[in-house]
Amino acid sequence: MINDKSMETRNVVILGSGPAGLTAAIYTARAGLSPLVLEGSQPGGQLTITTDVENFPGFRSGVMGPALIEEMREQALHVGAEIRRDQAVKVDLAVWPFSIDTEEGSIRARTLIIATGASAKWLGLPEESLGEGGLYGKGLSACATCDGFFFRGKQVVVVGGGDTALEEATFLARLAEKVYVVHRRDAFRASKAMQERTFNTPNIEILWNKVVTRIHDPAEGRVTGVTLKDTKTGETSVLPVDGVFVAIGHQPNTVLFAGLLEMDENGYLRTFGGTRTSVPGVFAAGDVADPVYRQAITAAGSGCMAAIDAERWLGEQDAVSG
Numbered sequence: 001m002i003n004d005k006s007m008e009t010r011n012v013v014i015l016g017s018g019p020a021g022l023t024a025a026i027y028t029a030r031a032g033l034s035p036l037v038l039e040g041s042q043p044g045g046q047l048t049i050t051t052d053v054e055n056f057p058g059f060r061s062g063v064m065g066p067a068l069i070e071e072m073r074e075q076a077l078h079v080g081a082e083i084r085r086d087q088a089v090k091v092d093l094a095v096w097p098f099s100i101d102t103e104e105g106s107i108r109a110r111t112l113i114i115a116t117g118a119s120a121k122w123l124g125l126p127e128e129s130l131g132e133g134g135l136y137g138k139g140l141s142a143c144a145t146c147d148g149f150f151f152r153g154k155q156v157v158v159v160g161g162g163d164t165a166l167e168e169a170t171f172l173a174r175l176a177e178k179v180y181v182v183h184r185r186d187a188f189r190a191s192k193a194m195q196e197r198t199f200n201t202p203n204i205e206i207l208w209n210k211v212v213t214r215i216h217d218p219a220e221g222r223v224t225g226v227t228l229k230d231t232k233t234g235e236t237s238v239l240p241v242d243g244v245f246v247a248i249g250h251q252p253n254t255v256l257f258a259g260l261l262e263m264d265e266n267g268y269l270r271t272f273g274g275t276r277t278s279v280p281g282v283f284a285a286g287d288v289a290d291p292v293y294r295q296a297i298t299a300a301g302s303g304c305m306a307a308i309d310a311e312r313w314l315g316e317q318d319a320v321s322g
């Protein structure tokens with residue numbers, strides 16, 4: 001079905017202003033497509049809530065997450081992208097141009113790039129708060145690849161029992177002196193191979209049937225240990241550690257697209273050859289379609305791919321408008 005012509009219609013609408021969305025904006029703006037970015041409720045995305053980023057190429061001494069994303073944003077604006085403080089609340093992909101209802105109104109898009117990211121699942125403890133008094137970024141993390149380096153020679157806890165948790169644990173074991181894996185049950189869900197690798201790593205100790213009920217010590221402004229509760233006996237104990245890595249899964253931000261786009265069993269958007277989704281003209285970039293890598297550089301890389309895919313798709317439809 002073709003939409004009516006009265007609404008604002010854009011060549012490219014990008015949902016999300018993290019590294020994936022802003023990179024897509026830079027590329028599509030430079031391709032003359034005048035993209036519109038809807039920033040969403042977390043302008044700048046996940047990098048705005050971290051401190052040092054030491055693995056993004058081009059910064060030999062590292063860069064602060066908010067500074068890195070601010071540069072990307074300024075670059076996108078500089079090359080002509082439009083960025084709005086608004087978010088999509090409903091999309092209709094059965095019409096073309098696609099229809100997007102936002103908090104401020106409605107827009108039509110000839111192509112849609114979805115870069116809405118994913119959020120780590122947390123334990124639900126007050127110490128995990130992002131605000132003042134929280135230990136997030138002060139020893140508490142959800143990404144060993146990102147933050148493991150800061151725990152060289154230290155003691156850390158990994159919470160979880162799936163493949164991701166054991167991958168995080170074996171990665172951290174190469175850096176940390178000691179890694180405790182805290183798991184609420186007496187068996188892992190992770191694959192056999194991953195379990196064997198974990199059991200064969202000498203500086204990993206598994207603490208079965210335990211849950212973390214407190215992270216110490218907000219008063220000191222850093223992680224100093226955790227309180228563990230035995231799920232069978234109810235007994236509690238304190239384990240002194242320098243870091244806590246929560247690895248109980250991620251939640252992709254895809255609720256808007258339920259029933260509209262193909263997703264995997266965990267809600268990540270499925271892509272088919274590059275960044276194409278199950279609906280022609282709709283592309284997905286970054287963590288929203290990536291249960292595996294979840295890095296700023298891979299998000300930016302797939303934002304570039306989505307921009308090129310969108311530009312070529314528009315060319316195939318002969319549908320670009322100035």
Ligand SMILES: Cc1cc2nc3c(=O)[nH]c(=O)nc-3n(C[C@H](O)[C@H](O)[C@H](O)COP(=O)(O)OP(=O)(O)OC[C@H]3O[C@@H](n4cnc5c(N)ncnc54)[C@H](O)[C@@H]3O)c2cc1C
Nearest residue numbers: 016017018020040042045046088116117286287294295296
């Ligand atoms: C604490 C922390 C530290 C990290 N450290 C590193 C690191 O050191 N190195 C590294 O490479 N990676 C790091 N990462 C991972 C990295 O931040 C992510 O991989 C990356 O930000 C993913 O980018 P993205 O653009 O896909 O999504 P995100 O950054 O998650 O951005 C998603 C965007 O989508 C928007 N959005 C959501 N819903 C809507 C909607 N309905 N409409 C419009 N917009 C919407 C949000 O507002 C947000 O702007 C870290 C992550 C965290 C949480």
